[in-house]
Structures are given as C-alpha cells and as structure tokens.
Amino acid sequence: MKFADLHLHTFFSDGTFSPEELAGHGARLGFAALALTDHDSVEGCARMAAACDAAGMEFIAGTELTAEYNDTELHLLGYFLDTQNQKLLTEIAKFQSVRQNRIREMVTRLNELNVPLEVGSVFALANCKSPGRPHVARALVKAGFCRTNDEAFERFLKKNRPAWVPKAKMSALEGVELIHQAGGVAVMAHPGLNRTDEIIPALVEAGLDGIECFHTKHSTNAAERYLEIADKHHLLVTGGSDCHGFSKGKPLIGTVKLPYEHVEKLKAKAGKRKPRSGAVAAPSRN
Ligand code: AMP
Ligand code: ZN
Ligand code: FE
Ligand code: FE
Numbered sequence: 341m342k343f344a345d346l347h348l349h350t351f352f353s354d355g356t357f358s359p360e361e362l363a364g365h366g367a368r369l370g371f372a373a374l375a376l377t378d379h380d381s382v383e384g385c386a387r388m389a390a391a392c393d394a395a396g397m398e399f400i401a402g403t404e405l406t407a408e409y410n411d412t413e414l415h416l417l418g419y420f421l422d423t424q425n426q427k428l429l430t431e432i433a434k435f436q437s438v439r440q441n442r443i444r445e446m447v448t449r450l451n452e453l454n455v456p457l458e459v460g461s462v463f464a465l466a467n468c469k470s471p472g473r474p475h476v477a478r479a480l481v482k483a484g485f486c487r488t489n490d491e492a493f494e495r496f497l498k499k500n501r502p503a504w505v506p507k508a509k510m511s512a513l514e515g516v517e518l519i520h521q522a523g524g525v526a527v528m529a530h531p532g533l534n535r536t537d538e539i540i541p542a543l544v545e546a547g548l549d550g551i552e553c554f555h556t557k558h559s560t561n562a563a564e565r566y567l568e569i570a571d572k573h574h575l576l577v578t579g580g581s582d583c584h585g586f587s588k589g590k591p592l593i594g595t596v597k598l599p600y601e602h603v604e605k606l607k608a609k610a611g612k613r614k615p616r617s618g619a620v621a622a623p624s625r626n
Pocket of ligand 1: 354379471472473474489490493494498507588
C-alpha cells in the first residue's frame, strides 16, 4: 500500500522543521507522497520538492489559507498550485503583512498587561514571513513569561483571551477562486475542528473540490461522517497529520496515512483544471 500525508507545516510558517527535515521524516515513515501546506505561504515548496525528489517521494505544492464564510472561520487547503502564480503570490503577501501587523498588536496588548515581551524577539524567533500565535507563545516561554505554549494560549492568546487579536481573513469564495486560478484544487481543512458542516453546501456551490476527512484531530466517527458528506457532494477526499514539528508537542507526521488512490483522484482533478505548463491540450476527436 502507498500512503500520503497532505497536511504539513515547516518553519516557513509555524512549524519547527525545515523542508529537508520534514521530507526526511516522511521518507523514514515510508510515505509515497507529501504535500506542504504552510499557512499563507508557498515559500518552502521549492526546497521541499527537491528534498522529496532526492528521497524518491512525490511532492505536491500547497498552502493553507484562513478564510471565512458568513462569520464562520474555515481553513482552505490548496494543492497542485503553480507557486509562481502572480495573483496567488500577491494575495499571500497581503495576508503575510496582515499576520505581521497582528503580531505587533498582540505584543502591544501583552505590554499593556504588564508582560514586557519585545516584538523583535517574536519576529526573530519566527524568522519567517508568515508568523502566527504559536510564535508568540514560544517567545513568551523563551522569555520566561509562561512555562508552556499551552499556558501562553490559555492565559493570553486563545480566542477572547486578553492578548488575542482577530485575524483579517479572505472570503472563502475568493479563497476557492484564488486556488483555482493558480491551477490548484481547493479542499476544506479539518471540518471537524471548525464546525463548518452547515457551510459545506454553499462552498460546494462555489467550486470546493474536496474535504479533509482524515486529520489527527478527527475521531473515527468524524472521519466516517466526512466520508459520507464527501460522497454526497461528490467531493474528493484528503487527509493529513497537520504536523507542526515540535511546535505542538511531538511531531504528528505518521499519525495519518492517506491511501494513495486519493492522491491520484486529486491529481486527475488538477490536471483537468490546468494543462501542464508548456503542454498543449490535445484536440478532442469528436
Ligand atoms: P494563527 O494562524 O496565528 O491564528 O495561529 C493558529 C495556529 O495556532 C494553528 O496552528 C493552531 O493549531 C494553533 N493554536 C490555536 N489554538 C491553540 C491552542 N489553544 N494551543 C496551542 N496551539 C493553538
Ligand atoms: Zn499552524
Ligand atoms: Fe488549520
Ligand atoms: Fe494546518
């Protein structure tokens, strides 16, 4: 049996592994294919592609976008993206800048709470264009203001906690369109975490291609429910560990093994959307 992990983060967003380390873990675990899905970034894809190639694994370029539909937050995974697509890169840059400003605001709030964390220490620790709350948590631990990342989230960073700042999100419909115009396939990430079941039909209407049925935080029951939903709406099925390296305890890669047949279906859909670069679509016979 061949397996894939289609949900992975590196230090180009809030994971702790380099692309090479992540590919090394994937190879040791026997994966046939890996997808990189850093938050609002495709920057790690070139290095990850090279590392996967060297290890004899297939690589799928992806990203994870934070979006909203009718005030419901959802995460959109894009797969088989053209990582040079100008509109994709422009939009991603915009959301990276939103992320950086949000870090500044969260640190200002912490300072007002008499936690003298320096914003420079967060950016130095994050050392990427797509910083997020896990970086603030790690900076709080490193500076001795919290004992653990969990404590940092519980006291300050979780939704509605005193240093939490809402994040400007793109509309889900624009997110799906952004992924499509970059040649990609659009998938709703971990629906079991965002409680997004009610909005699935509207997103299907807008062109959503798949849902992530298998995820570390989905129970067997949840996975089965989403397989049924995928079947009902003719959606592709994906799965991944959402490994962030050591950012959230121990590395999760290996906890989810998506049968490779699903990768083939994703690939077929991506192939229909965009002729491979340089290739000219063959004229149909009839
Ligand atoms: P952000 O994109 O800045 O909103 O941060 C989202 C990241 O923070 C995701 O990787 C989440 O898994 C992580 N996260 C969210 N809530 C918590 C929590 N309570 N404890 C640890 N990590 C969390
Ligand atoms: Zn993350
Ligand atoms: Fe997510
Ligand atoms: Fe993720």
